[in-house]
Structures are given as structure tokens and as C-alpha cells.
Amino acid sequence: MTKKKKFFLSVIVVAILGIVFYRFLPPHRKQQLRFLLKQAPSLPGRYMV
């Protein structure tokens, strides 16, 4: 298997595990996760304020 294929395979596995994990979270944890994921890109900037 080429390196490229291994990389894509691992991305797919992580994505599937993430979706399964998300499905079994209680609703309030889903709400928290969605909120924090939206905020995540801003964290490096906020650290510098």
C-alpha cells in the first residue's frame, strides 16, 4: 500500500470513529462540542489578546 493510500485510509477511519463517537454523545455534549469546534480556529488569536 502506498503512503498516500495509507494516509487517506487513516483519515477515513478517524472520520468514521468521530461520527460514531458523536452519535453516541448525549445532546448537551453535542451542543458543547459544536460550540467549541466553532470557536477552535479563534483560540490562537485569543491567546495573543
Next chain:
Amino acid sequence: MADYDVIVIGAGLGGLSSGALLAHRGLKVLVLEQSGRIGGCCSTFERDGYRHDVGASIVEITQPIELVFKALGTSFGEEVDLIPCDPIFSVMYRNGERITVEKSIEATGKLIASLDPADGRRWFDFCDYCSDMMDVLLDSILVEPADTLGDMARVVKKNPALLRYLPNFMSTYQDLIQKYFKSDQVQRTMAYQSLYMGMPPALCPGPFAMIPYSEHRGIWYPRGGMIRIPEALVRCGQKDGMELRLNTPVTSVIVRNGRAKGVVLEDGREISSRMVVSNVNPRMLYLDLIGEQHLPWLTRTGVKSLKYGKSLCMVYVGVDCKPPLDAHHSYIAVSMQEVNDFWAKHVETGVMLPANANYGLVCWPSHSDDSLAPEGHHVLNVIPESFYHLKGTNWDAFKDRFIDEYIDYLSEKLVPDLKGHITHAIGSSPVDFERHLRLPEGSIYCFHQDASHQAVFRPSSKSKCIDGLYLTGSGTHPGGGVPTTMSSGYIAYSQILKHERC
């Protein structure tokens, strides 16, 4: 030579705390306040013989406040006449039933056991856990700077017990409450308190689940109104030479060679100083008073990304009778899911809940202090749940109808005949708070208080891009609320002592 050692912009609790402490240390301090009243959200105004609190309605978790007054050479109890509030709150169910919660942990245990025996037993485990967590947090992160990862490491090194509770910052208020309490009715007595931190139970960080416990250590009301706390700070500061000017808006902070050198007032006058302490909203400070040209690009991006938190709508009510309520605070029982849904659906879409599905708090200050109203009369602060951005309308057009419908609902279902006894009702929408208190979007806690706006991700007490500039108030660590805002004033003071020649 500079006119002052320190100029403090804003006479809120954070600004007055740091100003008074620096004056006590011998520095020449000037506090500038844009409005005609001190205290910001922790203030009181009078109308027709009734005294109404602007925002904050009680004091609890007093250790940070004690810390400030102790450093001023006095004590909180000496400076402010504190009235204990017991019972601490009452919960009003929509079917007309009520539960009143006393300060006693044992009595509350019995009350919870009457709702659910297993939860009643677990209440005492919950109290033990929260008691330890509260002591650790109050001895560490709530009174120490948390500007950088280095600061966080120092806090943990000083108090390693904090490591036990740090994972709670990534869990939620709801997780912790539901770990101990399984009954929906019991959970409904603890859902609303997450909003004391300005967040719904799903987004409020786990450590704040200690609030339903911390209230049992005591809540107090300052005799004469919440303004007695900022008044005490001004009194202490003025004894040490602190100067206070009201109705003096600042339009910009003078920055030269990367250092804050003073301020420019609305009338164009410049006042110079060695340091500047800002008690204004950090977004407003950096983007309006300082200007983007002084900020590195990553800081600029970070400032703009900060999200404003919970907005406040409040109705200041005078009544000509004793209201049929049971405690200083009464709130409408609500489930955690309802509060979460309100945030996920209504706040995001801008569509307000109808009055009969709304919830909120009725605060009765004259239950604790009868001097707030003429004899036989009382004051109430009615606080429906609300938000800033409305779809298809605006607060100026919507406010009166919203408040009327909410008072009608309270009067019909929860506080019988309230409407018939109202002598006056003054509504203050999120937009009014924005206009009068310079709170953008009417956000009483400034920014959100979730994990992505806490500690190192909240604006630093010592500016990371401008020397000689220090920040205090609800927009900095450790966030909004009376004790935490005063704590931010203490932190700014300790940062100045550490980094400047005083």
C-alpha cells in the same frame, strides 16, 4: 513628568478595586467614568422613593472581595452592612407549586430527599465535592493571573490540588449536576443557576456547578443597595488620595512607542500617566480607544473573534403591597434541556419565546432590606430570559410589548395579582444597557464564559501588545460577577506591582 501615575478608565467594580488598591500603595490615581454613576452593573438608582439595583442583585463567594478590602487595610464587613438572605431562593413551578430552599445544607438535603430519596443522599456527596473544589479554586485560579500558559503552570505548581479539578473545565455544568442528581424535579431546582455565569448548562464549564452549593455558604444583600460596594471602594480610595471624575468619557488611549501614556477625553483634553488601567470592554478598548494600527495581526484577529455573552433585559418594578413571594430570589422552574434549547434555537434564530414559555428570575431586594421602598411598598427586579439580536424587529419597538406580556403571565400564573399593585415599571432592554452602561450587545458578563473564553483565552490582565496597559473587569480573567470582577481588579493591581516600578 506625567500628570498621574495611573489613569483608570471606568468606575466599575474592577476599575475601582484596582484604583483604590494602587492609591493605597501610594500611587497618584485618577479614575474616569463616562456616566454619572459608579459601579457599572453593580449599582443602584432611585425613582419616586424606590431604590432599584441596576444589575447585580446579591453577593456570594465573598473571599475575593475580602481579599481586596484586606489589602486596603479594612474588611468587607466593616465597610458594607451585609444582610444575610435566608431562604436563599424559591423555585416556582408552572403548575403553581413552589419549593423554598433554605441556607442550611441539612434542611436542603431533607427537601431534596422528599423529592427523590436517592438524590437526597447524594446531595451530601455533592456538597463535599463542591466544597473542596471551591476552596481549591478560590485559593488558586480565581485570584491569580492566567494570562499565559506559564501563569497557569505557576498556579498549578502553587496549588497542585487544582489538577484534580482542571478536567472539569472541559466538562459541563450539566455533566456534574446529572452525575449526582437523577430526578428531573431536583435538576430543575439547579438548572437556572448556570445562567449566573451567563451560559446554559450545556456550555457552562463544570466547575461552576458548585454554584448550587456555594449559595449554601451564604448570600448577602448590602443594606441600601448594591451600590454600597462600589461606594465603599471609592471611600477607601479617596482616603488614600484617589481622584474620581464622573461624566468624563475617554475617547482614546495615547500609545507612543508601544506604551500607554495617558488618555484623550471627549472634550479633546489630554491627560498623561505612567500606566493605564482599563475597565472598559476589551474589544472596545483595543478596536476603538487604541486602534487596530497598534495591534499585531494575530491579536487583532483574536480581539475580533471574542463573542459577546448573555444579554440582560430587566424590569424595575415598584409595588404598593408585600408581594406573594418567598425569598430574595424566585425563579421559574426550568429543565436543563429547555435552557439549552433556548440558546441553541432562539438565541441563534432571533425568535423570542412567548411569555408563557419564557422563564427567568424575580428578585425581591426589599425582602432583605425594607429601606429600599416607602413603608408598605416593595421593589422587584423582574428578569425574563432574553437576547440581543431579534429577527424582524428591534428592542426599541419590541420592549414594551415583551415586558407587558411577561408581567401579565407572571401575574396570572406565578405571582398572583402582581399587575394590579404595580406603581411603576421601568424596562431596560439589552439595547438600553448597551447605551447607558457601554455594554456592547447588553452583555452583562462581557464575553461568553465557556472554556474557549476562559483563563488564557480571555483578554490578559497585562496587555500582551501594549506596555503599561492593564485590563480589569468582566472582560478579563476570571470573568463576570461581583466577586470575580473584584478579583480581576486585584489581579491587575498585583500585575502592576510585579511589572512596573511602583
